[in-house]
Amino acid sequence: MTETLKDLPLPDGIRSRLIDNGNGLSMHVLEAGFETPGRPCIVLLHGFPELAFSWRKVMPALANGGYHVVAPDQRGYGRTTGATAMFDTDLDDFNFPNLVRDVLGLISALGYHSVAAVIGHDFGSPVAAWCALIRPDVFRSVVMLSAPFAGPPTFPFGTASEHALHEAGDTALNEMATVLAALDALDPPRKHYQWYYSGADANEDMWHAPQGMAAFLRAYFHVKSADWPENHPHPLAALSAEELATLPTYYVMEKDKSMHETVAPHMPSEEQIASCAWMPERDLDVYAGEYSRTGFQGGLNWYRCATSDAHTAALKTWSGSTIDVPACFIAGSSDWGMYQRPGQYEAMRMRACSNFRAVHMIEGAGHWVQQEQPVTVANRILRFLRQDAFGF
Structure with a gap:
C-alpha cells in the first residue's frame, strides 16, 4: 500500500x-x-x-x-x-x-x-x-x-626512516577517545553528542520524546539559533575535556540525559514562538510530520560512521x-x-x-x-x- x-x-x-x-x-x-x-x-x-x-x-x-x-x-x-x-x-x-x-x-x-x-x-x-x-x-x-x-584522515609520514623527524598521521579519533574518557570523569560527568547520536538509544529517545515531536524539535531548533541568548561562540583553546565542557549542553551533554531532556528546559515561550519568523508553526509542522513518520535513525547512521574507526580508516x-x-x-x-x-x-x-x-x-x-x-x-x-x- x-x-x-x-x-x-x-x-x-x-x-x-x-x-x-x-x-x-x-x-x-x-x-x-x-x-x-x-x-x-x-x-x-x-x-x-x-x-x-x-x-x-x-x-x-x-x-x-x-x-x-x-x-x-x-x-x-x-x-x-x-x-x-x-x-x-x-x-x-x-x-x-x-x-x-x-x-x-x-x-x-x-x-x-x-x-x-x-x-x-x-x-x-x-x-x-x-x-x-x-x-x-x-x-x-x-x-x-x-x-x-x-x-x-592521513597516514603517518616518514615513519620508515630511523633518523627522520616523523610527521604524525591523523589521530583525531584516538585523541577523541582520550577526551571522551576525560569527559566521563568530570564532575558531573559529560558525554559528546556525536557519540550519543551513535548509540542504540538516541533514535528512540528523540522519536518518542515525551514532550512530543513538535515540542522537541521546537526546543532543539531554538537552542541552537541566534534566538537563544546564551549562544556566544568563541574558539576553544585545546581539544580537552575541560575546554569541551564549556560548550553548550546540546554539544557536550550531561551523561545521564537524553537529547530531549537536554533541550526541554530551553523551550521558547508562546510569545517567542509566535515571533519566530524564520520557523513559523507551519514550517515546524513539516519537520515534525516527517520525523514522526521516519524517525531519526537514517541520519544517525551518518554519525555512527563518523565515530567509527573502521569507517574513518576507509577515508585514508x-x-x-x-x-x-x-x-x-x-x-x-x-x-x-x-x-x-x-x-x-x-x-x-x-x-x-x-x-x-x-x-x-x-x-x-x-x-x-x-x-x-x-x-x-x-x-x-x-x-x-x-x-x-x-x-x-
Missing part, C-alpha cells in the same frame, strides 16, 4: 519530485529554476535534523540568479526511499564515498556532467567537501555552511588530498558549530582547501543560518559564484 504524503508548503517556483539516482535510491528532490533549459546547476545538501525543505528560502533567490537549484532529501532522510534506515544496517551505505555517489547519480540523472557548485550545511557540509575533493571535475566549486572541513584512501576547486565558508555569528572541534576551522582554511576564497559570518544567525538569514546567505553564495569562484 502506497503511503499518501501531504504536499509540502513550498514557495512559488519550487517543485517536488522523485528521481532514481542509480545508486539504490528514489530521491525526493526540490527544484527551482527548472523552467529554463541550459542553466548551470547548484546542488544543496542539508544536515541533521533537517531536510531538503531547509533550503526553501534560499532556492528562489539562487534560481533568480540564473541557476537550476536542486535540493535532495539525502540518504536516510525524509521522502527519499531505498536506504535501510535501521540501527543494524550496513553502515558502508552511509559513509562519505557512498554519499558522494548518491549526489553523482542524482546530477547524472538530471542530465549534467558537472555542476557550478555543491553547497552543504551541517552534516551536508562534509558531504559537499568530499564531493569536491573526490570529483573536482564534476563539482566545480564548494560552499560549506556551519561545519568546517579539516581534510581527509584520500590521505594528503586537498580540495582544489574554489571554496567558501559561511556560518552564523551565533553558531558554536565552527568551534566545536578545536583546530578544524583553521585546518580548513590553511591546509584542507588549496583554493580557499572567502569566509562570511552572518549576523543574526545561529546554526540554522540558511533558514534564519536566507536573504543574506543567498546573496553571499551568489557573490561567491559570480566574483570569487568564476570571476564574472
Whole structure:
C-alpha cells in the first residue's frame, strides 16, 4: 500500500519530485529554476535534523540568479526511499564515498556532467567537501555552511626512516577517545553528542520524546539559533575535556540525559514562538510530520560512521588530498558549530582547501543560518559564484 504524503508548503517556483539516482535510491528532490533549459546547476545538501525543505528560502533567490537549484532529501532522510534506515544496517551505505555517489547519480540523472557548485550545511557540509575533493571535475566549486572541513584522515609520514623527524598521521579519533574518557570523569560527568547520536538509544529517545515531536524539535531548533541568548561562540583553546565542557549542553551533554531532556528546559515561550519568523508553526509542522513518520535513525547512521574507526580508516584512501576547486565558508555569528572541534576551522582554511576564497559570518544567525538569514546567505553564495569562484 502506497503511503499518501501531504504536499509540502513550498514557495512559488519550487517543485517536488522523485528521481532514481542509480545508486539504490528514489530521491525526493526540490527544484527551482527548472523552467529554463541550459542553466548551470547548484546542488544543496542539508544536515541533521533537517531536510531538503531547509533550503526553501534560499532556492528562489539562487534560481533568480540564473541557476537550476536542486535540493535532495539525502540518504536516510525524509521522502527519499531505498536506504535501510535501521540501527543494524550496513553502515558502508552511509559513509562519505557512498554519499558522494548518491549526489553523482542524482546530477547524472538530471542530465549534467558537472555542476557550478555543491553547497552543504551541517552534516551536508562534509558531504559537499568530499564531493569536491573526490570529483573536482564534476563539482566545480564548494560552499560549506556551519561545519568546517579539516581534510581527509592521513597516514603517518616518514615513519620508515630511523633518523627522520616523523610527521604524525591523523589521530583525531584516538585523541577523541582520550577526551571522551576525560569527559566521563568530570564532575558531573559529560558525554559528546556525536557519540550519543551513535548509540542504540538516541533514535528512540528523540522519536518518542515525551514532550512530543513538535515540542522537541521546537526546543532543539531554538537552542541552537541566534534566538537563544546564551549562544556566544568563541574558539576553544585545546581539544580537552575541560575546554569541551564549556560548550553548550546540546554539544557536550550531561551523561545521564537524553537529547530531549537536554533541550526541554530551553523551550521558547508562546510569545517567542509566535515571533519566530524564520520557523513559523507551519514550517515546524513539516519537520515534525516527517520525523514522526521516519524517525531519526537514517541520519544517525551518518554519525555512527563518523565515530567509527573502521569507517574513518576507509577515508585514508584520500590521505594528503586537498580540495582544489574554489571554496567558501559561511556560518552564523551565533553558531558554536565552527568551534566545536578545536583546530578544524583553521585546518580548513590553511591546509584542507588549496583554493580557499572567502569566509562570511552572518549576523543574526545561529546554526540554522540558511533558514534564519536566507536573504543574506543567498546573496553571499551568489557573490561567491559570480566574483570569487568564476570571476564574472
